[in-house]
Amino acid sequence: MKSISQSMQGFSDRTKVQKQLMAVKSKVLSHPDWKAFYQAHPYITEEMIERSLPRLLEYVEGTKDCKGCQDVAHCHNMIKGYEPELFINGGIIDITYNRCRSKEENDELEKLQSLIKSYFIPRDILSATFDQFDKKDTERYQATLKAAKFVESVSDPDIEAKGLYIHGSFGVGKTFLMGAIANALAKKKIQTMLVYTPDFFREMKTSIGDQTVDEKLDVIKKAPVLVLDDIGAESMSSWVRDEILGSILQYRMMEKLPTCYTSNYDYDELEEHLAYSQKAGIEQLKAKRIMERIKHFTTPVNLNGANRRVN
Structure with a gap:
């Protein structure tokens, strides 16, 4: 009880x-x-x-x-x-x-950005948009108009799109513009591969040891839209120029896949850079072959102005 x-x-x-x-x-x-x-x-x-x-x-x-x-x-x-x-x-x-x-907006953004693949590209570049370019800056704005026109040509199946070769001095926004292109293409469900060329070429050299060169090369070669960022900033070797870069450009030329470039060099300066390698010396003919593939399938865009990286 x-x-x-x-x-x-x-x-x-x-x-x-x-x-x-x-x-x-x-x-x-x-x-x-x-x-x-x-x-x-x-x-x-x-x-x-x-x-x-x-x-x-x-x-x-x-x-x-x-x-x-x-x-x-x-x-x-x-x-x-x-x-x-x-x-x-x-x-x-x-x-x-x-x-x-x-x-919903965040999920849509992630879905779009899943269409943008990158090698060694800073994350902030992957979220760039055309709206972030100042219309009052005439030269940059003209470059964005050409970039937008490129996006439209890529999304039109009746047009054989030519890539862009954007060249200019350091820090003027060349890579950022390519990020904006990638995002605009993603909204049209078109995949873009952005590659920081110097680091990619270095990785390809180290991939010889583990025999993954062909596998990695195929990913780059077959991208629906490819951006080779900062081409010319690498230390050139005849193997990189002929077996890596030459192979990529040959495949993309045959398959009619658009390729874009950014560089601190114009066409002539890049050709001079490609002609020289430490071991083989000057090989102008091989450099000219590479440049013919670049020139024929791109529209040059000169982008200059103040260095945006300087605080």
Whole structure:
């Protein structure tokens, strides 16, 4: 038989639980979103509310105001990027989670950027857009117009698109413009491969040892749109020029795949660079063959101005 003190303790515990439940219920029923939901569903009974209290509490505690949200990274919702929504599920009130506007935009951006592949390209370049170029800067703006025209030609199956050869001094935005091209093409569901040429050539040399040269070369050769960034900045060897670069350009010429370039050199200066290798000396004929493939399938764009990398 329980003592009086034990019985009183049990009563006290039940009273405490009842008070907690009443507090939860009061919190739920006073929430403005619940009031709106209840008005839209007048057939909801007290019994349904009682059975649904745990889910309703999850809803009111997880509901946040998304109006002032900047992006998914700053989301305050319990599940980032998802807004809770109440619905009737049989005899209870349940919750479903829907993607918010920021989450939808973020997912779409990730989907687009999955169409942009890169080797050794800084991440900020992969999010570049044409809108980020100042229209008041005449030279850069003219370059963006040519870039936009290239995007349109690539997306038109009736046009054999010529690539772009964007050359100019350091830090003027050549690579950034290529990133904008890649993003514009991604919106048209066209994949682009951006390659920082000096690092890629170095990797190809080290790949001789593990016999992965052909495998890596195939990925670059077959890209629907290829960007060779900063060509001419590498230390040239006859093997890189003839077996790597020559192989890439020959395949893409045969398959009519557009290739774009950025360089600090114009056509003539790049030809001079390609002609010289430390071991073989000057090989003008081989350099000229490479340059003929570049010149014939690209439109030169001279991009100059202030160095944007200087603070």
